[in-house]
Amino acid sequence: MDKFDVSGKITTLLQLLPMQINKLLSSSKMIVVMREGAIQDLWNSLEQVNSIISEPWCIGGDFNAIMDPDEKIGGKPHRMYKSLDFINCLDNCGARDVGFTGPKFTWCNNRRPKERIWKRLDRVFINDLWAQRFQDNSVRHLVRTGSDHRPFLMKCSKLSQDRPNYFRFLNCWVKILDFYEVVKEAWDIPVHGNDMWRLQFKLKTLSRKLTHWSRHDIGDIHKQVTIWEEKVQNLEEFDINHNTAAGREEVNKVHAKYTKWMGLHDSILRQKAHIKCFKEGDKNSKYFHCLLRNNRSKLQIKRIKNNKGKWVQNKEKIAKVTVKHFEALFNLPEPVLDHNILECIPKVITDLDNTKLSKLPLQEEIKEAVFSLSANSTAGPDDDIEIFSSRGTKSIKLVMKQIKKYELSSGQKVNNEESFFLTAPKASATRINKMRNSSGFMDKKFSFTYLGCPIYVGRKKIKYIDIMVSKVIIRLGGWQGKILSYGGKKVLIKHVLQALPTYTLAALNPPKTIFKLLERHFANFFWGVHQRQKKYLWSSWRNLCYPEAEGGIGIRSMEEQSMILATKRWWRFRYIPSLWAAFLKSKYCISTTKKWASDGSFISTNESAGMGGVLRNEKGDFVLAFSCPIRCASNLEAEAMAAKHGMNICCQKNHSNFILELDSLAIVEMIN
Incomplete structure (x- = not known):
């Protein structure tokens, strides 16, 4: 195996003859040492070398750049715009990341804990011709010894053809x-x-x-x-x-x-x-x-973890561990379920409803249900549960007691490794350790991603929403846009790329910078490059987002899509009753509810009676009032007439949202 050290920039390779370059980059390994500050020259040089070479090539080493915010821990949060040049270079070269096994991060600054930073700077890329020649490529991150970088071991081989052929419907x-x-x-x-x-x-x-x-x-x-x-x-x-x-x-x-x-x-x-x-x-x-x-x-499965937590490699050993795992899983004893916890659920289903639910479905209904499923994917359950609790040890123990009851009644086991708890950002380490011991769960810091949506505390920041951009970049990574037509690119942008952020846009409004970054990636993918230069943009992305009848290509603007989803979100919040909407309204919305206080009195000695009332706004300021004599036979009747007259006045003055305050409990019960 040949090994080459290229000092300085990779442009040194261009001084070699084309035949030597082909021989160099078709070898199994190449090490690149890059000087500080030459990062942009490196990307340009890689594209230039790729334009010359028409053979399989593989390149690996320290690129001093990351492709995703998840590839960094510690320090300032990574912003996706810093990775644009690196990602565009790889896309223009038609290169893809081989991936890795082992520890995720390959570099550490080795400072004290509060200043420590981990990154994945070392990686291996191959082109499509290399993937055709060597179908099995693997990279394993090894242990750091005397360096701030991890060494990695790459293996490449042709895929064996001795695999069993399973039936697959075409x-x-x-x-x-x-x-x-x-x-x-x-x-x-x-x-x-x-x-x-x-x-x-x-x-x-x-x-x-x-x-x-x-x-x-x-x-x-x-x-x-x-x-x-x-x-x-x-x-x-x-x-x-x-x-x-x-x-x-x-x-x-x-x-x-x-x-x-x-x-x-x-x-x-x-x-x-x-x-x-x-x-x-x-x-x-x-x-x-x-x-x-x-x-x-x-x-391809390179390695697998057994029930003892140890990693196992080799195909035969992986097969044995897998068979052993499923044998143990399918031979578990029948769980003893405790259904007493279900008694707290109110019985709202009638006998007639139960009969309909227990009835066997018709053949047409079964056919309709089966044929509505996707032929190329399988649906699965999603059982995530969020529990809100105080930070006290007693409360946490009560929550864990209910979780144990749930496990006994359902037969389902809560995964402690996937479960976690969240605290206020300034919670003390002592309090967090007590919560860990009481719950058996580990803690997680804000911000984090849940079901594809960022969860954070405080004002909205671009670094929280960068996950939307990274999803698009990851999807673009293996598409090889240079071999697609403009029509094919349009379909992929419209139906795939623009659909990726839809779930996040349905929950929040990202900053406009995110939209510009996304559409910049869309434009680069759509127009492509030619001879290391971006092709001429015949029209702005804004014009392309017009309907086809108006001169565009029918791609919807991301900002307009966000506005549409925000309007839908507002409509549901405003007009569709829900527990979450009621909570948000009471906590964040300014109350416009007015209070109407009415009263009536009756003097039996002279049989005189009167009624009155006052309407005040949410701040307690006076709005209107009334008082007048009435004819009635009791004090209770006077109270009722005052309440009725007050409600009529409020409705006539268009004060439909008000609270009625009465002194008589009997009148309140009658109204309810």
């Missing part, structure tokens, strides 16, 4: 006429036993029938595309030389067959690459193959 099969006959033949085979056994046996039989049918009747679709492509070319040459009607008719027939096989081929690639948004006519098999290689590299 969506393109339904487009072939014989498919339904094969399914009917397999499903009509008589099977005896209970319903689940019959279903399992029929599914197993069907998978074998479909595999045999696909292998013998259809054949290799990839080879069929090549075969029919050659036939089209030969017949077109024959038609050019002879120019006959029969020859042209034969060309059209063969071309139709070729189009059919190409459609099946593209369907397989889209399914394997997990592409949901696809524009008809933008058939780019190179793009699909690139995504397939990226997906396969992510699905």
Whole structure:
């Protein structure tokens, strides 16, 4: 294995002959030592070297830059705009991060705890040609010894072909006429036993029938595309030389067959690459193959942690640990559930409702439910619970007691490693340690991300919302935009990239800087680069966001999308009753409720009576009042007449939101 030390900037490589550069970058390892302050020159040099080389290459070392805020702990929070040049350079070079196993951070400044900073500065990148040559690439972070950087070990090899081939349903099969006959033949085979056994046996039989049918009747679709492509070319040459009607008719027939096989081929690639948004006519098999290689590299398991907390490597050992884990999981004893805790839940379901819920669903209902599921993904449960409590030890113990009851009644176990508690930012270390001991959970500091949305204390800052930008950057990392058409890029921006921040935008309004940063990434991806220079921007991003009928391309502005979601959020807060809306209104909204105090009196000796009332605003200031004599037979009647007259006056004066204050408990009970 050759090893090269390049002092200073990587532009030293450009002084070598092209053949030497190819030999250098096609080797298994290259070390780059960079001087301080030459970071921008390094990115330019990498792009220049990449434009010269048309061979597989791999580059690794200390790049003195990070790509995501999560790749840093300590010090000032990382801002995503500082990573733009680095990310754009990698995208222009078509490079992707190999990933790693082991500790996440590779560099530390080795200072005292309050000033300590950890970063992931060391990494390895490969291009798509390298991924084609070496399908199995792995990087392991080793232990630091005498340096502030971790060394890493990279291994690359070709993927072994001795893996078992499992059955996988191909969506393109339904487009072939014989498919339904094969399914009917397999499903009509008589099977005896209970319903689940019959279903399992029929599914197993069907998978074998479909595999045999696909292998013998259809054949290799990839080879069929090549075969029919050659036939089209030969017949077109024959038609050019002879120019006959029969020859042209034969060309059209063969071309139709070729189009059919190409459609099946593209369907397989889209399914394997997990592409949901696809524009008809933008058939780019190179793009699909690139995504397939990226997906396969992510699905490889390099190591796994056993039940003792130790990491296990090697395929055979990983397989044994996995089998042992699931054997223990599926052979757990039946839990003894305590349903007494459910008695506190009020019974609101009637016997009629219970009968309807217990009724077996109809065949049409089952079909509708099953067919509404996504064919390429599986839904799963999401059981996150938030509990608010005081910081006292007694309160925390009571909360943990209820959690134990929940575990006994549901059979579910709370994951202590994933659970955590939050305190005020200035909580003392002594208080936090007591809460750790009482709960068994670890604490977490603000800010953090929950379900994709930043949770923070205090005013809104850009550093809290940078997670939106990092999601877009991560998704752009493996897309290889330079091999896509403008139509394909538009579809990906509109249906994928702009959908990523939607959940966060539905919860809060980010600063305008975030929108500018996002749209800058969109524009760079859409226009691309040519010969290390950004292509000419034929139109501003603002103009592109107009509808197609007005000269744009139909992409919605991120700021407008945020305003729409904010309006929806305000509407739900204002008009849809909920516990959370009521809490926010009482805590943050200025009350506009007025108070109406009325009173009535009756003197039995002379049978005289009167009533009156005063309306004051939320600050206690006088608004209006009234008093007048009345005719009644009791003090209770006088109180009732005063309340009724006061409410009528408030409604006539458009004071619909008021609190009625009465002295008589009997009148209050009558009104309620």
